[in-house]
Amino acid sequence: MTTSTLNITDRMEKQPPAWSRLLDLSDKALAVLLLAPAGLLLSLIIVYPVLRLVYTSFFSLSLTSGLPAEFVGLENYQLMIEDPVFWETTWNTVLITLITVPGALVVGMALALLANLPFRRQWPVRLSLLIPWALPLSFAGLIFAWFFHSEYGVVNDVLARFGIEGVIWFNSPSLAFAAICLTIIWKTSSFMALIILAGLQTIPRSLYEAADVDGAGRVRQFFEITLPLLKPAIVVALIFRTITALQTFDIPFMMTGGGPGTSTATLAMYIHQNTVSFLDLGYGSALAVVMFALSMCVTVIYLRIIRTKE
């Protein structure tokens, strides 16, 4: 960063001062102009729904009660603290996040490094990174539920070929949880890999050549060149992977429906249940606000990390 700023001032000195002043002046206007489309779209599409969501969370609004909406302040939030299902689903969600985010990062990094090898044909590699991602989420859940099916599933079939007796995955909370986590890692590691691969491809070759001249080994090159230069891409991938992990819905919904019992139900499933199935819009909104708060905490931490390391 510092070298490029130096370069700018360097060049600017050669320009007439009027030109540079004009550039400085137009910076703000340009920023407004460039950010305007995004700002307009966001405010048109998302601001009203979000505000209404937060507003609704302060009301007792359960359509099945037949009662009109009533302002109750923080009562929905208070109910939440006393609600064991809220705690169970939140705990499951946090656990899924803690397992699948690092899992997807490690697998995704490995896939990206493999995919970055000098293959003669690039598209089969690209394609195999993209297909997991292009499979509609809800159907991916159904397909993997089938893979882990105790009788008709390919997992137990492969185990049997190695002489290992299969298990009934969805009869046990821990095995069902493991099956869900494996599926999520499979589905999301390709997203990680894509972003990391794009990062790998923009690293200039000259840096490695210079390192070769200096006699740095491959492993050192990875830790001293590749990883630091990949960091921005990795952080972006991590932010969104974490947010989507906190919103995990389709895969457990399709694979187990939260079972056995409620042992694999997530917060997003609980929100869906309250708003769509139970029509308890007040409570559902409050849950969504809590999920937003959770996600924002994580995001802020990530953004801090990028800023301090810069």
Add this chain to the structure above:
Amino acid sequence: MHKSVMVGALLSASIFGLAAPAFADTELKVYISSQHQPQVWRQVLDKFEAANPGTKVTIETGGNTSEAQAQYLNTIMSAKDASLDVLILDVIRPAQFAAAGWTSPFEGKDMSVYLPAYAEANTVDGKVVALPAFADSMFLYYRKDLLEKYGIQPPKTWDELKAAVKKINGGENNPDLQGLSFQGKAIEGAVCTFLLPYWSQGKNLVDNGKLTFDKTAAVNSLKLWKSFVDEGVSKKNIAEVATDDTRKEFQAGNVVFAVNWSYAWAQSQGKDSAVVGKVGVTRLPAVAGGEQATCLGGWEWGVSAYSKNQDAAKKLVSFLSSQEASKHMAVNGSLLPTYSPLYQDADVLKAAPWFADAKQVVETAKPRPVTPRYNEVSEVIRTTVNAVLAGVTTPEDGAAQIEARLKRILR
């Protein structure tokens, strides 16, 4: 014709003080699932249009599963959308839709013409909130050929069923042949799984919106299903069996007895079936000393509260749930009638001979609890049934959990 319409329009405009659309130009939109035979319903709508000149009815087709429909309808009804006038609803939903203020009640409708269970299913607090479209219920499907081979009568109790399975399994010696397939996955069908033996003990879950939970009956019900798994009558992985898994395995010839809805019949007699002509249907068995009971299914017609044509929409629904329409759908669409006499009707039986057997089953069907908070009741029961069958929870603990959670929902 045109003159009278004009006069009518002027009259209504002056009476209501607004420029109401002329009555003759009424347009109604009906929401139907795309696999509930919209093309056959279209014929019924054509008849209605012919009898009501000036009224035009269009169909909007929606998703096929009950969940997909609820997802869509919840959004547009929450937004108070007026685009739909008449809605088809799963039998478990009218109470919820009425409480949310999404449907309009039918005043002074005589419900005694329908199968008795449908009067109960569509009445909330003494108000009729929807009218039946077509019937369905859970049946006990069985392999006629195997039962005949071993000289067994269709079982009347669950104990008889167990004995029959043991006899057949002993003779067939086929490890792939399951005795009984039912729904143990945490889906809506698992609620019926729980209720079948519970009802059979003469107990009700909800009466007039109040919880009438009988814990002993609940424990017995859960114990019964668990015993099928433990004694090898049903598969060990029954907790992952959904409705269509039961249908596929029965159709493949791997199941002696199966608990399933009526849709499985047509497919079991289809080209891909290994059991064509070998299938019988009968009432679901009772617990020892109990009565035979089954779970009511089917779909209902409701009128959207946001419809701008309330009277016309109600007139249409009355027609759609008339005996004439029910017969048309039975003959041309193989949908089970909601009128008892139609099960003996010559035209109906000619088109669908198996309806003769279906009548005795449908007549013993009971509706699942009629309450606006049914979805919460369902969630509690289905997850517990699933947990008990997976072996994660004991029947006793399961029943206690159901009781505790239902008490909170139905205070």
Add this chain to the structure above:
Amino acid sequence: MSQVTTSGPQSVLSGRPLRLIAAAILLVNGMFPALWILFTSLKTEAELTVKPITWLPHAPTVANYMQAFSDQPLHIFLFNSFMVALLSTCTTLLVSVLAAYALARLNLKYRGLILSAIIAVSTFPLVTLLVPLFEIMRALNLLNTWIALILPYTVLSLPVCTLMLVSFFEGIPRDLENAAMIDGCTRLGALFKVVVPLCAPGVFTAGILAFVNAWDEFLLALSFNSNPALRTLPVGIQLYQGEFAFPWPVISAALVVGIVPVAILIVIFQERVVSGLTAGGIKG
């Protein structure tokens, strides 16, 4: 392209046998479930209940594909999905390239705040925003149009694409851009002539993310477009289910038909567009 990577640290593994192993791992990981669906689409329903399970179809049949096209207007679903995904990808890329450039290059005072606000958008579960979103679309008279989906899809992909592009733009040395400006380019000209081509892998990846996001979306498509002529693929595929029935072979056929266009698109893009752009761009 390959030159860039051969001298990278990964070339520890660049021996031919190791490359084959790497290819095998990638292909099995990525393709297996899709292949399984392909095989299933060629089986009869009866074959799915055979024990032990079969991998390859015993007697391959295309009947499921015939049924998939005859039961539902699958080609219409495909066309709608394709147009909606393509148009929303274009708008997403345009809007996020502009925004990302402002965030990466102009020293904004509230940069952190703007970034957080953009990310915040993606932290609400969509299902809780559904009803107000429906009301907005109705108020704008957009229900049952492609725009009703293109607008929210753009917003849904905007955060991830913008943030990604910010990180890529920041990696491009400023002097390249300044050189272009001295050569008479405007700032926006430099953005599109220098920065975007240099970040081609990043822009391509952002585009793919936006495209697939739109291609897969179900909830909004179900709620905003009730007209069968405007249905998209994920909503359409659900229609092969019955109230209870779940015919895997036919649904698999529909899924395969849904994946193939995306796959072809990626291959064409990879071979023609990206390779060309990056080959010219990164001289390092």
